[in-house]
Amino acid sequence: MPRYYTEEHEWIDVDGDVATVGITDFAQGQLGDIVFVEVPDTGAELSQGGDAAVVESVKAASDVYAPVDGTVTEGNAQLEEDPALVNSDPEGEGWFFRMTLSDKSQLDGLMDAKAYKAFCDAL
Amino acid sequence: MSESEDVIEEVATEVLPLDAWHRAKGARMVEFAGYWMPIQYEGIMAEHLWVRENAGLFDVSHMGQLVLSGDGVADAIEALVPGDIAALKPGRMRYSMLLADDGGILDDLMITNTGRGLYVVVNGAVKWDDIAHLREHLSDSIDINLLDEDGLLALQGPRAVDALVALGIRPEFDDILPVDQLVFMQAGPYKWGDIRLGISRSGYTGEDGFEISVAAEHIVALADALCALDMVKPIGLGARDSLRLEAGLPLYGHDLDEDIDPVEGDLAFAISKRRREEGGFPGAPRILGHMADGAPRKRVGLLVDGKMPVREGAKLFDGNTEIGVVTSGGFAPSVGAPIAMGYVPTGLSAPGTAVAAEVRGKRVACTVTAMPFIPHRYVRKQGA
Numbered sequence: 331m332p333r334y335y336t337e338e339h340e341w342i343d344v345d346g347d348v349a350t351v352g353i354t355d356f357a358q359g360q361l362g363d364i365v366f367v368e369v370p371d372t373g374a375e376l377s378q379g380g381d382a383a384v385v386e387s388v389k390a391a392s393d394v395y396a397p398v399d400g401t402v403t404e405g406n407a408q409l410e411e412d413p414a415l416v417n418s419d420p421e422g423e424g425w426f427f428r429m430t431l432s433d434k435s436q437l438d439g440l441m442d443a444k445a446y447k448a449f450c451d452a453l
Numbered sequence: 454m455s456e457s458e459d460v461i462e463e464v465a466t467e468v469l470p471l472d473a474w475h476r477a478k479g480a481r482m483v484e485f486a487g488y489w490m491p492i493q494y495e496g497i498m499a500e501h502l503w504v505r506e507n508a509g510l511f512d513v514s515h516m517g518q519l520v521l522s523g524d525g526v527a528d529a530i531e532a533l534v535p536g537d538i539a540a541l542k543p544g545r546m547r548y549s550m551l552l553a554d555d556g557g558i559l560d561d562l563m564i565t566n567t568g569r570g571l572y573v574v575v576n577g578a579v580k581w582d583d584i585a586h587l588r589e590h591l592s593d594s595i596d597i598n599l600l601d602e603d604g605l606l607a608l609q610g611p612r613a614v615d616a617l618v619a620l621g622i623r624p625e626f627d628d629i630l631p632v633d634q635l636v637f638m639q640a641g642p643y644k645w646g647d648i649r650l651g652i653s654r655s656g657y658t659g660e661d662g663f664e665i666s667v668a669a670e671h672i673v674a675l676a677d678a679l680c681a682l683d684m685v686k687p688i689g690l691g692a693r694d695s696l697r698l699e700a701g702l703p704l705y706g707h708d709l710d711e712d713i714d715p716v717e718g719d720l721a722f723a724i725s726k727r728r729r730e731e732g733g734f735p736g737a738p739r740i741l742g743h744m745a746d747g748a749p750r751k752r753v754g755l756l757v758d759g760k761m762p763v764r765e766g767a768k769l770f771d772g773n774t775e776i777g778v779v780t781s782g783g784f785a786p787s788v789g790a791p792i793a794m795g796y797v798p799t800g801l802s803a804p805g806t807a808v809a810a811e812v813r814g815k816r817v818a819c820t821v822t823a824m825p826f827i828p829h830r831y832v833r834k835q836g837a
Binding site (some may be wrong): 362363365366368384386387388389390391410413 | 492493495497498499501691694695760761762764783784786791813
């Protein structure tokens with residue numbers, strides 16, 4: 331299952347027409363202790379680069395953007411009870427939401443793991 | 454570059470004496486009040502909780518340390534602040550506010566009577582404005598010295614006193630109390646080996662603790678010696694903010710500004726009986742009027758329903774009527790929930806009053822509550 335990354339530090343796992351989205355380990359490290367996550371409602375229509383979710387650390391609220399166009403099929407309900415999952419397992423149990431993909435060609439504009447690592451190293 | 458030649462020159466962010474020390478300790482540095490400052494080391498949550506249980510070392514060298522001296526300096530400063538400074542005994546300190554002519558708060562500050570003058574600590578972000586204001590309004594017979602070659606450390610938490618004792622800090626003079634016998638808002642000159650320290654039992658976390666003024670050339674050695682103790686860790690600005698919020702303490706530029714007077718800011722405690730009776734401070738008609746008849750608005754604490762933080766700038770509502778604004782807010786590690794402070798009409802300021810905050814277009818239920826959120830643990834009296 332290929333994993334893509336955005337310059338906004340989201341990851342997206344694609345499985346057929348469905349994708350799982352979260353924020354990267356680098357992003358959680360920058361944010362610090364996560365105390366609240368607001369995931370999108372099921373059925374929400376997302377457009378690439380638009381607001382999709384909000385993640386709040388002790389210090390500040392940050393937007394999480396939709397990596398591609400699509401429709402939300404599920405938000406991660408576990409984050410409501412345990413937002414710190416984003417710190418402890420950002421690229422696993424700490425996923426934010428699942429979505430259908432309406433334009434798979436948008437994935438071509440995203441980074442793979444190697445390109446994302448180089449992107450972070452250059453920051 | 455096609456930009457015009459006469460662009461305003463950017464003011465470079467300044468570096469404090471402990472800059473390299475913070476970076477070596479793994480701090481994440483941010484610009485604050487014109488300086489590079491550590492926002493966090495291991496993480497705000499852990500640092501916050503450490504201070505409530507142990508001792509945390511904060512670098513607050515960005516703050517302005519001033520010494521005002523000259524005949525009649527206490528009376529002179531009383532024309533600019535509403536506190537009782539004339540009655541302040543040597544070795545004692547007081548929280549007060551620099552007031553504009555209309556009673557608005559220009560800054561909040563700590564004033565200590567050193568016996569030879571007044572040692573004043575002001576906020577870093579407005580220290581140059583404060584100095585200009587003081588110079589303009591105090592007569593030439595009063596000297597104003599900015600201690601710009603001294604750093605300032607805050608050591609805060611229930612084990613802070615043990616840390617200072619462990620370092621072997623001793624009074625500089627025979628008539629000065631041992632450092633562990635100081636009480637809250639008491640100060641004096643001390644020595645660590647040959648190094649002179651100005652120490653007060655004070656701080657801005659709600660915990661017992663000390664603020665330590667030390668020459669910049671010795672600050673690294675002192676910070677190293679403190680952090681070599683197992684009860685002391687360096688703590689960043691992030692936890693300083695969450696600690697002071699839980700302690701119900703306002704942050705200038707956020708919870709207080711030049712439009713807010715001391716009564717609105719819920720700081721009337723800092724205006725003594727004598728000053729209330731005599732007046733003679735800037736904005737006295739407005740401030741004394743607010744004390745007698747109530748101010749139109751008041752700074753209050755807010756308990757937030759649920760887990761979503763309510764932050765600075767969130768509008769407050771009573772039903773559909775906008776009534777005020779949140780001036781500080783966030784997740785409170787020791788409370789385990791989001792808390793906030795903000796301004797509401799005095800008629801809606803009683804603890805228990807239900808209001809709502811607007812966050813990203815949604816209403817969040819809040820309850821006005823008495824502050825502090827976490828009880829202060831100042832050492833006000835020495836045992837028996």
